Amino acid sequence: MWELFEKAGLDKWYKKPLDQILIEMGINRKIIDDLITPITRIIYSQNAEFGGFAGLTSLLGVYNGSMYSLEDGNELLPRKLLEASGSKVELESKVNYIEKKSNGRFQVLIGENSSVFDGIIVAAPLEGANIKFDGVPKQKYQERKYQKIYIKLLKGVVNLKYFNLDTSSKLPSVILTSKEADPITRFSINKSTKNESWMTITSTEPIGNDFVDEVLKKRRTFLDHTWSAAYPFFKPIQKIPPISIDNGLLYLNAIESATSSLETSTFAALQSIKIIKKQIIS
Numbered sequence: 001m002w003e004l005f006e007k008a009g010l011d012k013w014y015k016k017p018l019d020q021i022l023i024e025m026g027i028n029r030k031i032i033d034d035l036i037t038p039i040t041r042i043i044y045s046q047n048a049e050f051g052g053f054a055g056l057t058s059l060l061g062v063y064n065g066s067m068y069s070l071e072d073g074n075e076l077l078p079r080k081l082l083e084a085s086g087s088k089v090e091l092e093s094k095v096n097y098i099e100k101k102s103n104g105r106f107q108v109l110i111g112e113n114s115s116v117f118d119g120i121i122v123a124a125p126l127e128g129a130n131i132k133f134d135g136v137p138k139q140k141y142q143e144r145k146y147q148k149i150y151i152k153l154l155k156g157v158v159n160l161k162y163f164n165l166d167t168s169s170k171l172p173s174v175i176l177t178s179k180e181a182d183p184i185t186r187f188s189i190n191k192s193t194k195n196e197s198w199m200t201i202t203s204t205e206p207i208g209n210d211f212v213d214e215v216l217k218k219r220r221t222f223l224d225h226t227w228s229a230a231y232p233f234f235k236p237i238q239k240i241p242p243i244s245i246d247n248g249l250l251y252l253n254a255i256e257s258a259t260s261s262l263e264t265s266t267f268a269a270l271q272s273i274k275i276i277k278k279q280i281i282s
Ligand SMILES: Cc1cc2nc3c(=O)[nH]c(=O)nc-3n(C[C@H](O)[C@H](O)[C@H](O)COP(=O)(O)OP(=O)(O)OC[C@H]3O[C@@H](n4cnc5c(N)ncnc54)[C@H](O)[C@@H]3O)c2cc1C
Pocket: 093, 094, 095, 096, 123, 124, 125, 128, 129, 130, 131, 149, 227, 229, 230, 231, 252, 253, 260, 261, 262, 263, 265
């Protein structure tokens, strides 16, 4: 992967922190603190001092062009792709153990059942997957620390004073935050009736009811969700760790040392398929 990034001239982005890259490009600290950091916080709940490629991914998130979705729901896309692939899929099946045998094939323990495969692509962060490996070089994948995220979905009347808005102001759909707002990283607002709004609050620490009551009057909580490992704490890295852990054993989420997005995961998946084909067939 790192070779492809180097060829495309993108490696410079993951080698340094975002704020340092931007300062070297002549962007001043105030713009970084007041505009760039609020964007990186909304996307990855981290400030602009983090890995530059994750920063670049965050900035792409404010792209303002056309957005497309499927009329019958976006989940149709993976569903149709799966049907077209003709694959046999087992959901709700936890992989516990992967062992490389002396003949180069892999024995996989899924629940109580054991199966043997020619090749394996792991598509889950190993830090949380709880898979035991045997006979494969462990030093090929680096453990990373993951960011925990707390999200609340609420309904109530927005306290305009809290956000320094006057009664004539139109409610924004998103309220960005600077570092001073820690641990809160974003507010999203959807107005549903004349007075009441749906709001989601995202935080890197548990969100207390006292705080929520300051922000929303007549508040009701509809969902309280914690992502125990949302995405890595992005740090500058010299190389993206290898997605090929061993001959026939690929690890998509290695790319998450640089950034975590559906696009980069898709790219890593495509590369994995090309590599595993070469490794197994040749
Ligand atoms: C809050 C949040 C918001 C995000 N927003 C965006 C966004 O707007 N745009 C974007 O592009 N990306 C976004 N991302 C990142 C995106 O979700 C990830 O890049 C993507 O989900 C990675 O896909 P994956 O298949 O590698 O891993 P995952 O989606 O994490 O899937 C891994 C799967 O493996 C399963 N699993 C784990 N261990 C085992 C095991 N031992 N055996 C069997 N199965 C196992 C898990 O249950 C899970 O279903 C967001 C992430 C978070 C957390």
